[in-house]
Amino acid sequence: MYGWMGKILRIDLTEHSYEIEDLDEDLAKEYMGGRGLATKILYDEIDPEIDAFDPDNKMIFATGPLTGTGAIGSSRFVVVTKSPLGNIGNGNAGGAFGPEIKFAGYDVIILEGKSPDPIYLWIEDDKIEFKPAEDLWGKTAHETEDQIKSQLAKESWKKRGVHVACIGPAGENLVKVAAIIVDKHNAAARGGIGAVMGSKNLKAIAIRGHKSIPIADPKAFKEVVSTLLDKVKDTPFTKNFFANGSSGILHIYNEVGMLATRNFQTGVFEKAEDIDAHLITEKHLVRNRACFSCPMACGGMTHVKDGPFAGRAERPDFETTWVFGADSGCNSIEAILKANNLCNDLGMDTISLGSTIAAAMEMFEKGYITEKDVGFSLKFGDAEAMVKLVEMTAYRKGFGDDVAEGGYHLTNKYGHPELFIGVKKLENPAYDPRACQGIGLNLATAARGACHNKGYTMISEILGDAVKIIPKTDPFATEGKAQLTKDLQDDSCIFDNAGICLFLLVNLWTKEILEQLEPATGAGYTMESMKLVGERTWNIERLFNQKAGLTGKDDTLPKRLLEEPMPEGPAKGRVCKLDEMLPEYYKLRGWDENGVPTEEKLNELGLD
Amino acid sequence: MKEIRIDFEKCTGCRHCETVCSLQHFEDKINPALSRIRIYVDMENDMHIPILAGPYTDAKCTSRYATVIGGKEYGKCILCRAACPERDIFFEPGTEVPLKCDLCGEPPDPACVKWCTSGALTFEEVDEEKEEETA
Numbered sequence: 240m241y242g243w244m245g246k247i248l249r250i251d252l253t254e255h256s257y258e259i260e261d262l263d264e265d266l267a268k269e270y271m272g273g274r275g276l277a278t279k280i281l282y283d284e285i286d287p288e289i290d291a292f293d294p295d296n297k298m299i300f301a302t303g304p305l306t307g308t309g310a311i312g313s314s315r316f317v318v319v320t321k322s323p324l325g326n327i328g329n330g331n332a333g334g335a336f337g338p339e340i341k342f343a344g345y346d347v348i349i350l351e352g353k354s355p356d357p358i359y360l361w362i363e364d365d366k367i368e369f370k371p372a373e374d375l376w377g378k379t380a381h382e383t384e385d386q387i388k389s390q391l392a393k394e395s396w397k398k399r400g401v402h403v404a405c406i407g408p409a410g411e412n413l414v415k416v417a418a419i420i421v422d423k424h425n426a427a428a429r430g431g432i433g434a435v436m437g438s439k440n441l442k443a444i445a446i447r448g449h450k451s452i453p454i455a456d457p458k459a460f461k462e463v464v465s466t467l468l469d470k471v472k473d474t475p476f477t478k479n480f481f482a483n484g485s486s487g488i489l490h491i492y493n494e495v496g497m498l499a500t501r502n503f504q505t506g507v508f509e510k511a512e513d514i515d516a517h518l519i520t521e522k523h524l525v526r527n528r529a530c531f532s533c534p535m536a537c538g539g540m541t542h543v544k545d546g547p548f549a550g551r552a553e554r555p556d557f558e559t560t561w562v563f564g565a566d567s568g569c570n571s572i573e574a575i576l577k578a579n580n581l582c583n584d585l586g587m588d589t590i591s592l593g594s595t596i597a598a599a600m601e602m603f604e605k606g607y608i609t610e611k612d613v614g615f616s617l618k619f620g621d622a623e624a625m626v627k628l629v630e631m632t633a634y635r636k637g638f639g640d641d642v643a644e645g646g647y648h649l650t651n652k653y654g655h656p657e658l659f660i661g662v663k664k665l666e667n668p669a670y671d672p673r674a675c676q677g678i679g680l681n682l683a684t685a686a687r688g689a690c691h692n693k694g695y696t697m698i699s700e701i702l703g704d705a706v707k708i709i710p711k712t713d714p715f716a717t718e719g720k721a722q723l724t725k726d727l728q729d730d731s732c733i734f735d736n737a738g739i740c741l742f743l744l745v746n747l748w749t750k751e752i753l754e755q756l757e758p759a760t761g762a763g764y765t766m767e768s769m770k771l772v773g774e775r776t777w778n779i780e781r782l783f784n785q786k787a788g789l790t791g792k793d794d795t796l797p798k799r800l801l802e803e804p805m806p807e808g809p810a811k812g813r814v815c816k817l818d819e820m821l822p823e824y825y826k827l828r829g830w831d832e833n834g835v836p837t838e839e840k841l842n843e844l845g846l847d
Numbered sequence: 848m849k850e851i852r853i854d855f856e857k858c859t860g861c862r863h864c865e866t867v868c869s870l871q872h873f874e875d876k877i878n879p880a881l882s883r884i885r886i887y888v889d890m891e892n893d894m895h896i897p898i899l900a901g902p903y904t905d906a907k908c909t910s911r912y913a914t915v916i917g918g919k920e921y922g923k924c925i926l927c928r929a930a931c932p933e934r935d936i937f938f939e940p941g942t943e944v945p946l947k948c949d950l951c952g953e954p955p956d957p958a959c960v961k962w963c964t965s966g967a968l969t970f971e972e973v974d975e976e977k978e979e980e981t982a
Binding site for chain 1: 856867870871885888893
């Protein structure tokens, strides 16, 4: 095999034993890798009905055939597991941990069972060690990485090449918004997957490899990557991401009136200028940092020199700037940086945590919870209260214990489920679908819950004229959005399965992935067969959710977005007209009117 | 004479140079451990420092000098370019053959420079007399 390493590492955490298995070549081609392959393995190996924290739940860490190859943006790996929210859980991350899995000789790492005591795994090529982690338990993600590296090598030059994925206190405390932190500043974050790792008593995986990824047609591969690099390196979007990170697009979404503000009460944040990304760059950025093989380098370290939020922090991505900014009504970039750093260090998903805090703020302002419940005042825009609650959540201190259960449980506990803005118990990202119809359909139908990255329709509906990859469509129209959403969902699977970061979509698309995938693997993929891989991935996730007990009724949006008209801005008076799109979407998917995949469709995809 | 010039201030740590170097010299393999350029990631100071593989030495080092870059001091081994018995970088895993940057291409046109989009690596004519003056 080329591109793939051809090996699966299967770890039994209960017995502290492991096996190295061959990756079936046909299976690899059918699902490509990453999200698709991992979901297929999980679907085949566990009962989707089990509780996420049951030792029988498994965690599948999977790379794609392009991960680590030097294909543009080829940094990604995915973690797939049964989510504590009850559906399929997956999170993917950049940095350089994914590539290191490949260099150690594996495409996939399967974690089974539950360790009797806290441990971390040390994987160096074929050498697998189960190391005690009692002294790491309770440590933050940054402390954990530093301590593991010091344990593994006394001299600092030896630490190079060791990559760590770990949980912080939040994962240990089974916080439902807990993430897996990778290389200190990247996160496989959504769906509470960090808590699953905590439930297995697994603090971290440290990995270092010396093996080679074999390439089918190296000359052609080198040529196509060189050509694409020349094409990508100076585009306006690369320049914007390099200069300001992904937060550089925040003002665009505010201008079109879809930057969800104060728990989606409106789509216009009147203080958006105060949190504009160029201010972070000018005031606090130290230096850019790229994930493996990425010319966009949207990451970077910032340093706030003084004030209540002083300290070092990763430059926040767009979602983080939004959630601790507009969604919390907060206009302090220093507070956003602080909250981001706390999330990375304590191991939490910024989107889900920030959204849950925003819901709590709305409950507080409406009098549904009081200072007696929270312990302090929790109004929108109160940066100090927000940052304080981030920390309390990781340790489940006081009101943080409620926030730790996520927005769905928090709003239900206090009797106001209508204030939970999310789908399938997962909190919404930044985009208000009242101002952009297609994304509403995507959020409603994505298997892991409200996730923009599963079908980023804004690439057509909002950015179409600027990006010129997909033709521009009218964001307020519902016609054609079912097809657009389905296409983008299937295409996003290809990014996730191949191991390419979805942020690259502002520069390249599946055609360019194929141009790199074919010389790398020689597997004979075509645009048509890749599309089928995407569709197969989407449907296997659907099947998993169905067996876990989810139905078409879960393909919906919060009432606020369906019934409360947008109060102001370019989308004033509009709601998301999901019912105009969903039946057509089901039909295009080959699903019946209840959203169940037909036998015919499953046959076509080889899923029967 | 042309040389690879390194501007560590610009390096983002993407390691594209490492991947293309192994592809260039080992034809069908991608593997940073086979690369003749490695990025040292200094997380404490947010620096990414490219290091080009220099000469092989079979003796342990006697140098006591630290290297200072951008006001930060690095212990004697950290930024050293040599393939030496004390460290496991710049040796081909398995065969332990030392690796050295050969300014690949005919005429020299190093692959790492071509894949460096940040501007950290450039291939430039070096004015030897001027170099000596500033040294």
